[in-house]
Amino acid sequence: MHYSIGVVGAIEQSAMVLLGNVYDFSGSSAKFRGTWTPDSDGSVRQFFEQYNEESKSGDAWFNGRYVRKKL
Numbered sequence: 001m002h003y004s005i006g007v008v009g010a011i012e013q014s015a016m017v018l019l020g021n022v023y024d025f026s027g028s029s030a031k032f033r034g035t036w037t038p039d040s041d042g043s044v045r046q047f048f049e050q051y052n053e054e055s056k057s058g059d060a061w062f063n064g065r066y067v068r069k070k071l
Helices: none
Strands: 001-013 013-026 030-038 042-052 057-066
Touching: 001 030
Parallel strands: none
Antiparallel strands: 001 013, 013 030, 030 042, 042 057
């Protein structure tokens, strides 16, 4: 399945937060939130959630951690 995302964002409490809608090519859409949070060890956590209309809450969509590669 292919997705398109339209978002706006800002820095909130040291994290970059993007809010918007995720669309699939069938025409469906859902509210979306992406957060990138720096950790003290230099890594960054990336967390995406999609709003679930039935439960009225966010469902985790992606949870990742980025670590600088030592050369």
